Amino acid sequence: MTTPRDAGRVVIVGAGLAGYSAALQLRTLGHDGPIALVDSESTAYDRPPLSKRLFGDDFTIDALAFATHEALAEKDITTHFGSAAVALDPAAPSVSLRGGSHLEADTVLLTVGGRARSLPIPGIDLPGVHMLRTFEDAVAIRERVSPGVRAVVIGAGLIGAELTSSLRIAGADVTLVDPVQVPLIPAIGEALATRLHDMHTERGVEVIVGVTAEISQSAEHLQVEVDAGPTLPADLVIVGVGLVPNVELAAAAGLDIDNGVLVDESARTSAPGVFAAGDVARLRDSSGTLHRREEHWEAAETSGKHAAYGMLGLDAPARGAPWFWSDRHDVHLEAVGRLSGSGKIVVREGGAYPAVFLVEDGLLVGAAAVDDTNLVRAARRLIDNRVPVTATELADPSVSLRAVLRVSR
Ligand SMILES: Cc1cc2nc3c(=O)[nH]c(=O)nc-3n(C[C@H](O)[C@H](O)[C@H](O)COP(=O)(O)OP(=O)(O)OC[C@H]3O[C@@H](n4cnc5c(N)ncnc54)[C@H](O)[C@@H]3O)c2cc1C
Structure with missing residues (x-):
């Protein structure tokens, strides 16, 4: 690691877990320069409850928020919430916000996360077809669900499985469609993946193995067509097929990208003074090996904190083996x-x-x-x-x- 550096004016784009953790860690490490936290959403909040607690009574943005604006202000962290960053000038460096304002910086951290992956099939944009990444997405799903509603969940990975479980508890009739007989084997091994997947059927979920070919709207309801399988009537369809990293800002600025913004062990991107962490970042280690981009809560928190060390030119503590949790049924x-x-x-x-x-x-x-x-x-x-x-x-x-x-x- 190089000698400690003065990060100067820090602009953090993305106030999810990685960006929020980085901002706090900068203060913990003694950085006393300006920190600006930018997010296109109105609040910095936690995402795991979106699939687990969306039908709960306490499901409000305030309950999910990491901190109030006042608490952030107490740490002397300036917030630009409800402001999308539309351009990054890595040479300055500076960040331009929608509406025309510019934030001059000495150090920029990109923690812009990702968005829910869509499916390239007809009908994906129909009303009643949902994806889940934001609080707004979760509220839109919640508003359509009441006991007896027919929901089709496409994708039986971690988020699809959690949503299926939450929908059942809320009284929906759920059909879960996935092209794979037993999802998640690479993540948790066959024995456990099979046992957990079987729980869907035990809890009254209809499980269909197949590729979703099309979604259409009949006079009364949506219809999900599964290749070589049934046509499923639905009042609501939720697509949970993974995440696409938000690399556009970095790509337009000429940073190295490969299914994520490439970073080294100190969270440095290919542009001096620009760092990245969280779901959007992908490690290219000192030997040039590209690592799997992690898309889990603890990885986002740790990489955000470690980016703070990187921005200050400090060695971060050793990182343990990656860990995640998931709750269903x-x-x-x-x-x-x-x-x-x-x-x-x-x-x-x-x-x-x-x-x-x-x-x-x-x-x-x-x-x-x-x-x-x-x-x-x-x-x-x-x-x-x-x-x-x-x-x-x-x-x-x-x-x-x-x-x-x-x-x-
Ligand atoms: C429904 C759901 C359930 C989950 N459950 C679990 C779980 O049980 N266990 C687990 O380990 N992990 C879970 N995760 C994953 C975990 O929440 C993520 O890994 C973590 O939120 C990633 O944090 P991040 O800060 O990198 O990205 P994000 O949380 O995506 O934050 C990125 C922020 O950047 C903002 N942004 C993007 N572009 C711009 C722009 N141009 N200008 C300004 N702001 C911008 C976004 O608005 C967003 O607030 C879940 C995720 C979801 C969506």
């Missing part, structure tokens, strides 16, 4: 590290749900479990500390991973 899933690629899958049976591990060369590289935070936490420490562990120990439900950790000390 009253169960809480957690996964850490990787569960696909080289190595041997080990399944621990004996509980209500299997726990899944990936072991490579005698070391744990990934784990996933349901309703077992302690196990995943211990697994994470085994991964981060490179503690040797055998497949026999991992498969045996009577072996405590914490005990394996203790013995290793």
Whole structure:
């Protein structure tokens, strides 16, 4: 790492988790220069509740907000909310906002996240066809749902599965369509992915394997046509097929892009003085290897904080194995590290749900479990500390991973 630098006037574009975390971390690290936080939305808020709590009584933007404007002002963070950044001049650097104003900067952080991926099929723009990324999206879905409403969810990944569960709890009749027989195997292993996917049927969801070809509007309702499958009547369709990173601002400014804004270990983009973090950023490490872009909450928070270190020319603390959680049908899933690629899958049976591990060369590289935070936490420490562990120990439900950790000390 280079010598500490004065980040000067910092402009952060995107006040989601990564941008918000970076702003606070800059202050924690002692940066006392101006910080401007820009967002096209009116509030900086948390997204995971959008798919989990959208039918709850306390589902308001204030309940989801990270902080009030006053709390941000107390930290001397100036907000430009409801203002989209429309151009980045990396040479200045400066950021232009819709409406014509310019923010001069010494350091710019891009934390512009992503948007919900659409499907290139006829009917995708019909009224009643929704996607979910923002509070506004969640409110639009909520307004269309009442007991007995027919909802078709396209995409059975993490967000599609969470929405399916929330819609069932709200009393909707749900059909879930996905081209894959069992989604999420690469993320959580086959044993757990199968068990969790089966829960949809157990909870009264109709699960269809197939590719959605078209959505149309009949006189009474929407119709979802599945290739070589049924035509599904629907009052509401929700498409949950992943995320597209918002790279346009960076691309127009000439920054290096490859399915994300490319950054080094210090969150530096290819333009001096311009950094990126969160869902929009993709690590190209010092050997030139491109890493998978992460799209999870903890990665956004950590990369935002680490970008603050990078902007100040400081070494960030070591980063642990990536972790995420997801909630559906009253169960809480957690996964850490990787569960696909080289190595041997080990399944621990004996509980209500299997726990899944990936072991490579005698070391744990990934784990996933349901309703077992302690196990995943211990697994994470085994991964981060490179503690040797055998497949026999991992498969045996009577072996405590914490005990394996203790013995290793
Ligand atoms: C419905 C849902 C449920 C989720 N559940 C989980 C979960 O259970 N577990 C988990 O680990 N992760 C979950 N995630 C993922 C997690 O929320 C994201 O990884 C995280 O929000 C990413 O933060 P970010 O700051 O990088 O991006 P974002 O949260 O997308 O924030 C980017 C911000 O940039 C703003 N912006 C974009 N372009 C501009 C522009 N040109 N000018 C100004 N502002 C701009 C946007 O308005 C937005 O506020 C979920 C995500 C969603 C959508």
